[in-house]
Amino acid sequence: MKFALIAACAATLAAQAFQQRGYLDLRTTFFPQTAANDSGRVIADTLLRYEVSAKLTPWFKLNGAIDARTDTHRQTERSGRFDWQDRGFLRPALSFRRFSAVAFKGPVTFEIGKQFIRWGKADILNPLDRFAPRDFLNVIDNEFLGVLAARLTIEKGPHTLDIVLQPRFTPSRTPLLNQRWVVLPPDLQIPLPLSQGAPQLPGGVQTGARWNYLGKGYEMALAFYEGHNHLPQVDARFIPGRIELFNRFAPMRMYGGAGAVPLQWFTVKGEGAFFSSKSADNYLLYVLQLERTIGEWTLVGGYSGEHVTDKKTLRDFAPDRGLARAFLFRASLAIDTARSVSGEAAIRQNGQGAWLKSEYTQTLSTHWQARASVTLIRGGADDFLGQYRRNSHAILAMRYSF
Amino acid sequence: MSKWIIAVLSAAAVAQDARQIVEESQKRNRSNTQQYEGVLQVFNPNGKNTEKRWQFFRSGNYGESKALLRFVNPPEVKGVALLIVNHPDRASDQWMWLPELQRDRRVALQDRSTRFFGTDFSYEDLEERDVNQSDFKLLGEETIEGHACWKIEATPKKGKSSQYNKVVSWLRKDIYYPVQYEMYAKNQLVRKLHYRRVEKVSGVWSALEMEMFDIRRKGRTVLKSDKLQYNIPLKDELFTLQSLRRGE
Numbered sequence: 247m248k249f250a251l252i253a254a255c256a257a258t259l260a261a262q263a264f265q266q267r268g269y270l271d272l273r274t275t276f277f278p279q280t281a282a283n284d285s286g287r288v289i290a291d292t293l294l295r296y297e298v299s300a301k302l303t304p305w306f307k308l309n310g311a312i313d314a315r316t317d318t319h320r321q322t323e324r325s326g327r328f329d330w331q332d333r334g335f336l337r338p339a340l341s342f343r344r345f346s347a348v349a350f351k352g353p354v355t356f357e358i359g360k361q362f363i364r365w366g367k368a369d370i371l372n373p374l375d376r377f378a379p380r381d382f383l384n385v386i387d388n389e390f391l392g393v394l395a396a397r398l399t400i401e402k403g404p405h406t407l408d409i410v411l412q413p414r415f416t417p418s419r420t421p422l423l424n425q426r427w428v429v430l431p432p433d434l435q436i437p438l439p440l441s442q443g444a445p446q447l448p449g450g451v452q453t454g455a456r457w458n459y460l461g462k463g464y465e466m467a468l469a470f471y472e473g474h475n476h477l478p479q480v481d482a483r484f485i486p487g488r489i490e491l492f493n494r495f496a497p498m499r500m501y502g503g504a505g506a507v508p509l510q511w512f513t514v515k516g517e518g519a520f521f522s523s524k525s526a527d528n529y530l531l532y533v534l535q536l537e538r539t540i541g542e543w544t545l546v547g548g549y550s551g552e553h554v555t556d557k558k559t560l561r562d563f564a565p566d567r568g569l570a571r572a573f574l575f576r577a578s579l580a581i582d583t584a585r586s587v588s589g590e591a592a593i594r595q596n597g598q599g600a601w602l603k604s605e606y607t608q609t610l611s612t613h614w615q616a617r618a619s620v621t622l623i624r625g626g627a628d629d630f631l632g633q634y635r636r637n638s639h640a641i642l643a644m645r646y647s648f
Numbered sequence: 649m650s651k652w653i654i655a656v657l658s659a660a661a662v663a664q665d666a667r668q669i670v671e672e673s674q675k676r677n678r679s680n681t682q683q684y685e686g687v688l689q690v691f692n693p694n695g696k697n698t699e700k701r702w703q704f705f706r707s708g709n710y711g712e713s714k715a716l717l718r719f720v721n722p723p724e725v726k727g728v729a730l731l732i733v734n735h736p737d738r739a740s741d742q743w744m745w746l747p748e749l750q751r752d753r754r755v756a757l758q759d760r761s762t763r764f765f766g767t768d769f770s771y772e773d774l775e776e777r778d779v780n781q782s783d784f785k786l787l788g789e790e791t792i793e794g795h796a797c798w799k800i801e802a803t804p805k806k807g808k809s810s811q812y813n814k815v816v817s818w819l820r821k822d823i824y825y826p827v828q829y830e831m832y833a834k835n836q837l838v839r840k841l842h843y844r845r846v847e848k849v850s851g852v853w854s855a856l857e858m859e860m861f862d863i864r865r866k867g868r869t870v871l872k873s874d875k876l877q878y879n880i881p882l883k884d885e886l887f888t889l890q891s892l893r894r895g896e
Contacts, residue, residue, distance in 0.1 A: 265727075265895070267723060267726045267727055267747070269723070269724075297747075299895060348894060350890070350894065352885060353885070353890075355890050355894065362750035364749070364750055364751040366751075367754070390749075390750065399890055401888050401889065401890045406889065406890070460741075463738065465754065506754050508741075508754070510809075513754070515754075539762050541761065541762060542762060542763060580763070580765075580766050581766075582690075582692055582766050583690045583692075583698040583700070583765065583766035583767065584696075584698060584766075609698070609722075609724065612699075612721075612722045612723070613722070613723060615724055645724070647722070647723030647724045647726070648723050
């Protein structure tokens with residue numbers, strides 16, 4: 247009986263379509279300047295990422311991904327526990343980046359579990375990405391976090407309807423108080439030491455729906471979200487002997503839309519959303535960009551704007567709005583199959599802040615790839631980008647892919 | 649006057665012949681679906697070569713086909729996929745799936761002369777063109793690699809965009825299958841495509857190896873097809889954005 251079961255399992259495993267990929271990333275970041283709360287100039291990061299998917303039947307698939315990481319700057323937990331939520335201050339040393347089951351039949355796809363949900367069509371800034379919290383420990387070089395959700399997608403002809411239910415909230419990971427990406431105003435007089443308190447994570451369910459339409463020569467989408475902002479408002483409370491800062495996540499409702507129209511000379515992409523909240527700002531955030539390929543160059547240029555209709559928030563951490571009222575640029579060149587260069591920039595329309603990044607990538611062999619990038623940040627202390635002007639940095643990285 | 653009319657009429661007849669030959673070629677090699685595993689070897693002018701492997705699926709025919717291409721090697725591009733939806737009356741729609749970003753991205757191809765993933769094929773070279781998008785002219789007959797061929801010139805019809813102002817092809821007279829192509833931009837030869845290892849697979853003549861030369865770059869790319877199959881059942885759902893995202 248036991249043998250028959252093992253044989254049946256083996257047969258199932260052999261029959262399934264199994265795919266795997268992953269990489270080991272070794273990265274060193276150099277900061278030429280120290281910051282008021284951070285004397286570190288060099289940070290080394292190591293990340294091992296392994297992704298696997300198994301199609302068990304013609305209509306059912308399992309996806310999984312694990313991360314194992316460490317660094318020299320106490321940005322990663324030192325415990326060996328396996329994290330599945332990604333809700334802590336620090337990056338977990340071992341975590342499930344993704345685990346989900348996908349069932350699909352005809353035009354219907356249903357995915358449940360930890361997954362990535364991207365709704366935006368634009369580059370650099372995506373107001374529609376409400377189910378896409380990020381790890382902002384390094385504000386500029388951030389990456390997406392998975393969310394625990396159920397997602398039903400129905401694609402019928404040119405129409406796609408996406409309905410998402412996220413029963414457990416995943417916040418964006420914000421910079422650490424004792425590190426350079428938290429910049430306190432230089433004239434701030436605080437009689438007591440500051441500490442980072444536990445965030446007030448909301449309960450309840452986040453819900454959203456998106457309808458996408460592929461027209462003849464254009465593409466458009468409408469989206470709705472009701473839940474909490476994954477980016478926090480920062481609040482303070484007095485604790486004997488110290489002041490504790492903590493994150494709160496305001497409820498919000500979003501009505502948004504996006505479109506892409508390939509024209510003869512440019513592809514026009516636009517994305518915008520209106521956000522309303524009882525306890526946070528009400529505002530419109532939008533981005534309009536033009537994209538063009540010329541030979542091996544891909545060029546993107548655009549503008550991101552914001553219009554606040556009701557100002558309520560005193561202090562928040564909002565990198566998306568921090569990129570608003572700015573001109574955005576991206577350029578990439580595929581030199582050949584092994585080498586590429588790219589550049590990105592955000593320049594505030596009032597000239598008070600600028601972020602420029604350039605990157606060179608070279609494939610060294612079938613498995614090894616080298617990257618070098620330089621990020622320059624300039625601006626005034628009152629500007630979201632400008633406040634990080636001492637955080638310009640260079641990165642050297644090697645990646646072994648398998 | 650009558651001589652002039654005869655000349656015009658015979659020119660029209662020759663033009664019709666060329667178009668009929670191309671139509672017959674497309675008709676004979678028509679297949680409802682296609683699937684293969686491709687190996688791309690890119691040889692740079694400095695002699696270095698890189699290799700990429702992909703899986704390719706196609707449904708439909710010239711001008712109305714849909715194709716899905718998914719890279720399986722090298723590891724850095726494993727999982728990257730491209731969905732191409734061809735239209736008879738306009739340029740194709742293309743979306744790329746980037747597994748690392750977990751998002752699809754519409755490929756903006758105003759300039760379809762862009763090299764496909766750094767190879768010597770351009771995005772336009774991967775499109776399947778409907779016969780109605782070009783005008784054809786029979787330039788004569790030549791023997792290529794021991795095969796008697798028709799030499800046919802195709803020029804884009806007015807209003808149809810292409811990086812090439814003309815494409816000259818050599819079609820084997822015995823099997824109506826191409827042997828080589830020469831692509832011209834501004835009347836300068838810019839690319840040459842050779843078809844090799846021509847075999848009949850599932851009743852369809854197929855080149856199991858293609859070699860593209862980029863004259864300006866002095867590079868070349870060899871595309872080899874393995875496990876080639878035609879007219880196998882492929883579901884329409886395979887050629888959707890959902891399928892692209894699911895990584896099928």
